[in-house]
Amino acid sequence: MARSRLTPEREAELYEAVLDLLREVGYDALTMDAVAARTHSSKATLYRQWGSKPELVAMALRHSKPVDISRIDTGSLRGDFHEMVSQSDDCQMERDTALMRGLARAVHENDDLLQALRELFIEPEITGLDVLLQRAVGRGEISADNPALKYLSHMLVGAFVAHPLIKDESMSQGFLHEYLDAVVLPALGVPADGD
Amino acid sequence: MARSRLTPEREAELYEAVLDLLREVGYDALTMDAVAARTHSSKATLYRQWGSKPELVAMALRHSKPVDISRIDTGSLRGDFHEMVSQSDDCQMERDTALMRGLARAVHENDDLLQALRELFIEPEITGLDVLLQRAVGRGEISADNPALKYLSHMLVGAFVAHPLIKDESMSQGFLHEYLDAVVLPALGVPADGD
Structure with a gap:
């Protein structure tokens, strides 16, 4: 995973959006499409950066500590x-x-x-x-x-x-x-x- | 709850059936109808004895210890x-x-x-x-x-x-x-x- 492509600020913004969505709709209803839309990024970027939805969610949680x-x-x-x-x-x-x-x-x-x-x-x-x-x-x-x-x-x-x-x-x-x-x-x- | 109406053996049989159903179909799909059918008892008996599905399930668990x-x-x-x-x-x-x-x-x-x-x-x-x-x-x-x-x-x-x-x-x-x-x-x- 090539995390270096995003600035730390942009990464933090994405993680916050993931946690907000998690709280709003829950894990099952949270889609990569919804994350992309909420953060004005492309699904390709999300997959390139985090690989999968479970990994994105786990990293967002880690970041929230x-x-x-x-x-x-x-x-x-x-x-x-x-x-x-x-x-x-x-x-x-x-x-x-x-x-x-x-x-x-x-x-x-x-x-x-x-x-x-x-x-x-x-x-x-x-x-x-x-x-x-x-x-x-x-x-x-x-x-x-x-x-x-x-x-x-x-x-x-x-x-x-x-x-x-x-x-x-x-x-x-x-x-x-x-x-x-x-x-x-x-x-x-x-x-x-x-x- | 008037537990005395059933013999201890019959009560144990009912609890076993509830736990079997729980393992087979899970809590949401477990209905009082299914318990009644499985145990050849009437729903009226089940409700009279245990009051509700959550109480029946909790008592079955307690009995399983x-x-x-x-x-x-x-x-x-x-x-x-x-x-x-x-x-x-x-x-x-x-x-x-x-x-x-x-x-x-x-x-x-x-x-x-x-x-x-x-x-x-x-x-x-x-x-x-x-x-x-x-x-x-x-x-x-x-x-x-x-x-x-x-x-x-x-x-x-x-x-x-x-x-x-x-x-x-x-x-x-x-x-x-x-x-x-x-x-x-x-x-x-x-x-x-x-x-």
């Missing part, structure tokens, strides 16, 4: 985790929750979407989390063979999926800060109360 | 958790995963199904888990104000949802035993290696 996790570096794992949560606001999280629910449904019916999300969206996030964890290992905060290390994403996904299911509440910063201290940090053996 | 969690009592929380996992087999878990994925999709479109599942299936499971936790508190294994106590279901749901999403593997006993030791017990402050 407000923060590159691996660049967070507060000096402690606890600080990094809480900073990660602090960089999203509740309003954005509510929007994201609605979007992800719609996509969860589409994933059941489109295996190519699941593959694209895994490769272009989920794996880069996990890689970013790993950078934080490895730094914490390097500082001696957690041991390299801590068995919970490889389940960090399970814990986080659990919070996002289970919370609305069990509690009928949308995700919030407050909940996530609490969950980090109550579950994630203790599972990793990091004292929740800081230094 | 092989074990009443609160009756597990091995003498330690670690033992109880692992016993809970040991009582399901991998084949059943794979069947359940497929079923739950189909229902996850239906839940997005049917709020009455989410309500019924929450009330008749999720809450009783959480109540069963609470019995185990309270026994562990009583034995002094965990402290009553452990902040992770209220997130046990989040941790477990996380395992079930995140595992197939991240790993492209279906759920297995082996994975769950490992996850209990690596994440759930440490988060609760219970040594994973037993006594």
Whole structure:
């Protein structure tokens, strides 16, 4: 994929349009024609740049994340985790929750979407989390063979999926800060109360 | 709901038929007519007994659980958790995963199904888990104000949802035993290696 043909600004504009369309009509009804029309670009450009609709959607999602996790570096794992949560606001999280629910449904019916999300969206996030964890290992905060290390994403996904299911509440910063201290940090053996 | 009108055997037969139909045609196409035809009962009986399709489906799911969690009592929380996992087999878990994925999709479109599942299936499971936790508190294994106590279901749901999403593997006993030791017990402050 030759991403260099578009300026970063133009790329960002396209991704925004894809997410808007996703929210408006859902994955199934989102067509490359609709994206081309909305963004005044040609379908040929879209296919040349992204290959397919699932890849375009996955890249748009990745672009929508407000923060590159691996660049967070507060000096402690606890600080990094809480900073990660602090960089999203509740309003954005509510929007994201609605979007992800719609996509969860589409994933059941489109295996190519699941593959694209895994490769272009989920794996880069996990890689970013790993950078934080490895730094914490390097500082001696957690041991390299801590068995919970490889389940960090399970814990986080659990919070996002289970919370609305069990509690009928949308995700919030407050909940996530609490969950980090109550579950994630203790599972990793990091004292929740800081230094 | 006057459940007493049917014998337990007949009730079990009806629940089995509902789950079979769910697997065959999915929630949307499952009709009370189809259940009545499959089980040679009248729609009037079904409605009198269960009130509605979402409630019938939720009760059928609850009935399909092989074990009443609160009756597990091995003498330690670690033992109880692992016993809970040991009582399901991998084949059943794979069947359940497929079923739950189909229902996850239906839940997005049917709020009455989410309500019924929450009330008749999720809450009783959480109540069963609470019995185990309270026994562990009583034995002094965990402290009553452990902040992770209220997130046990989040941790477990996380395992079930995140595992197939991240790993492209279906759920297995082996994975769950490992996850209990690596994440759930440490988060609760219970040594994973037993006594």
